[in-house]
Amino acid sequence: MTSLPQSTQKKLGLAIDLDTCVGCHACVISCKEWNTSNYGSPLSDMDAYGAEPSGTFLNRIHTYEAKTLERAAQVVHFPKSCLHCEDAPCVTVCPTGASYKRSEDGIVLVNEDDCMGCGLCAWACPYGAREMDVAEGVMKKCTLCVDRIYNENIPEEDRVPSCVRTCPAGARHFGDFADPDSNVSILSAERGGFALMAEQGTNPVNRYLPPRPKADISGSGQIGVPATALGEETGGAKGFLSWLDKALEKI
Amino acid sequence: MHPAPSVIIFTALSGLGFGLMAWLGFGLPAVSGWSAFTFFFVAYALAVGGLVASTFHLGNPKRAIKAFSQWRSSWLSREGVLAIVSLLVIAVYAIGVIFLNQRWQIAGWAGALLSLGTVFTTSMIYAQMKTVPRWNTPLTPVLFFLYALAGGALLAGQTGAAIMLLIVLCSVQVLAWVLGENSFARAGHTIETATGLGNLGRVRLLESPHSGPNYLLKEMVYIVGRKHAHKLRVIAIFLMGLVPVAILTLLPTNHYMAAIAVLSHMAGLFVSRWLFFAQAEHVVGLYYDKR
Ligand code: SF4
Ligand code: SF4
Ligand code: SF4
Numbered sequence: 001m002t003s004l005p006q007s008t009q010k011k012l013g014l015a016i017d018l019d020t021c022v023g024c025h026a027c028v029i030s031c032k033e034w035n036t037s038n039y040g041s042p043l044s045d046m047d048a049y050g051a052e053p054s055g056t057f058l059n060r061i062h063t064y065e066a067k068t069l070e071r072a073a074q075v076v077h078f079p080k081s082c083l084h085c086e087d088a089p090c091v092t093v094c095p096t097g098a099s100y101k102r103s104e105d106g107i108v109l110v111n112e113d114d115c116m117g118c119g120l121c122a123w124a125c126p127y128g129a130r131e132m133d134v135a136e137g138v139m140k141k142c143t144l145c146v147d148r149i150y151n152e153n154i155p156e157e158d159r160v161p162s163c164v165r166t167c168p169a170g171a172r173h174f175g176d177f178a179d180p181d182s183n184v185s186i187l188s189a190e191r192g193g194f195a196l197m198a199e200q201g202t203n204p205v206n207r208y209l210p211p212r213p214k215a216d217i218s219g220s221g222q223i224g225v226p227a228t229a230l231g232e233e234t235g236g237a238k239g240f241l242s243w244l245d246k247a248l249e250k251i
Numbered sequence: 252m253h254p255a256p257s258v259i260i261f262t263a264l265s266g267l268g269f270g271l272m273a274w275l276g277f278g279l280p281a282v283s284g285w286s287a288f289t290f291f292f293v294a295y296a297l298a299v300g301g302l303v304a305s306t307f308h309l310g311n312p313k314r315a316i317k318a319f320s321q322w323r324s325s326w327l328s329r330e331g332v333l334a335i336v337s338l339l340v341i342a343v344y345a346i347g348v349i350f351l352n353q354r355w356q357i358a359g360w361a362g363a364l365l366s367l368g369t370v371f372t373t374s375m376i377y378a379q380m381k382t383v384p385r386w387n388t389p390l391t392p393v394l395f396f397l398y399a400l401a402g403g404a405l406l407a408g409q410t411g412a413a414i415m416l417l418i419v420l421c422s423v424q425v426l427a428w429v430l431g432e433n434s435f436a437r438a439g440h441t442i443e444t445a446t447g448l449g450n451l452g453r454v455r456l457l458e459s460p461h462s463g464p465n466y467l468l469k470e471m472v473y474i475v476g477r478k479h480a481h482k483l484r485v486i487a488i489f490l491m492g493l494v495p496v497a498i499l500t501l502l503p504t505n506h507y508m509a510a511i512a513v514l515s516h517m518a519g520l521f522v523s524r525w526l527f528f529a530q531a532e533h534v535v536g537l538y539y540d541k542r
Contacts, residue, residue, distance in 0.1 A: 057465075062460045062539075063456070066448045075457060076446075076448055078446060095319075116315050116318060118310075122467070123252070123470075126534045131465065133310075139310075194447045196445060208447055210447065210448075
């Protein structure tokens with residue numbers, strides 16, 4: 001079971017847009033809500049109202065700042081959940097057969113009835129996409145909402161991962177990367193979607209769409225520079241503003 | 252990585268136990284009767300004790316039996332299978348020498364090789380982890396072999412071999428520490444490759460995804476006590492190598508001295524194994540701007 005499939009018919013995954021993510025954490029909450037009440041055991045919280053709360057989450061949002069010497073810093077909100085890697089090291093290390101990758105759609109899952117909670121798969125994942133549930137003693141990870149995407153008991157528009165459905169900015173896209181004409185393949189191709197830490201050789205399915213370049217506002221006198229940034233200087237004013245400036249000087 | 256006592260005890264004791272078993276299986280020393288019983292008892296106590304300790308860190312120990320199923324792909328599963336097979340094969344040999352005054356050398360040799368195979372599979376659980384560059388090197392299995400053989404020789408009373416192996420062990424351990432210092436940088440992982448944002452400039456974490464601790468930080472971004480690493484290395488080499496070698500070469504051989512040499516070696520082994528985990532940096536730390 002924990003040998004990887006040679007290939008998968010579909011490569012279901014997410015294209016995550018780092019340009020549009022606003023860092024609201026709505027997908028974190030909706031992921032937790034959906035997955036604590038559906039597939040597998042609940043996602044427990046420890047010491048939830050105490051001094052050191054912690055809990056199990058399948059999706060987390062980091063926030064980074066990127067800065068060059070010349071330009072203003074750029075802030076990037078960075079959602080991170082399982083990338084459903086094609087060469088998933090978390091699967092092959094699993095001694096019990098609990099971890100597996102589905103040959104039909106490439107989703108990486110944990111069969112909780114087989115998991116002994118050794119944690120080795122979390123060690124093997126470079127991305128921190130697996131978290132042990134302390135209450136249940138089993139490994140938790142993103143299921144790509146396998147219990148939504150094929151679920152005929154819910155309205156069709158809901159048959160996408162909970163995080164995708166929730167995102168108010170439309171920063172998470174779900175689709176089949178094996179199909180070059182799918183929404184996610186096209187998006188990724190157009191926007192230069194990239195894999196995280198490719199040098200680890202995990203071959204992730206999920207792709208990240210890079211932030212679009214921002215206008216360079218480091219020079220003065222540019223559109224979009226806030227008034228306060230111009231300071232006391234009024235020399236550049238023309239027409240009515242120039243008249244007003246002079247009138248006010250005289251008072 | 253979090254230096255959990257259960258994994259330190261597991262790798263240290265089972266390594267010693269299987270190391271001793273290998274020497275006994277090779278017929279060194281060629282003991283029989285009660286004396287053989289004592290040697291095999293110690294070997295089994297260490298090996299089985301270590302294996303039992305390893306189940307303490309499981310979230311669901313009752314499912315540990317399933318861990319024997321995935322030997323085709325998983326080093327941890329192979330380790331479990333080989334450990335049990337080694338214990339059974341050596342048991343056949345042990346019964347012969349203890350009770351029947353028979354030396355079934357085939358079983359002895361097979362058991363010895365299987366024991367060393369077990370040590371190798373244990374080492375590969377760690378050496379296979381690309382996510383932990385300090386472990387991801389052929390030196391990891393070499394070191395685990397040397398720890399097992401040197402400690403086993405000490406326990407088996409093979410003075411000459413123990414002295415040589417302890418010296419080699421300490422040298423290779425120092426080499427591994429030195430090479431380990433740059434292993435993370437050599438592997439080429441940075442916060443820029445982790446996030447893919449390097450083309451925007453230098454990346455740093457502006458805000459953590461969670462305000463409290465989580466499993467990832469506790470398990471894989473353990474940094475407590477690393478500042479003492481240098482002193483602990485000196486202590487480890489002193490206790491596991493210098494003291495036993497000095498005792499074996501300079502002092503008269505008797506059981507008390509041998510016991511002190513063994514205890515000193517074990518103390519050093521535990522210190523070194525603590526460092527093996529505590530100093531190992533996992534790439535996931537990059538997402539937290541920590542190592
Ligand atoms: S992101 Fe981690 S948990 Fe998910 S498939 Fe890849 S290695 Fe496994
Ligand atoms: S924690 Fe569970 S899923 Fe992960 S490697 Fe261990 S048994 Fe397999
Ligand atoms: S796909 Fe489902 S399980 Fe995965 S991060 Fe999104 S909501 Fe969570």
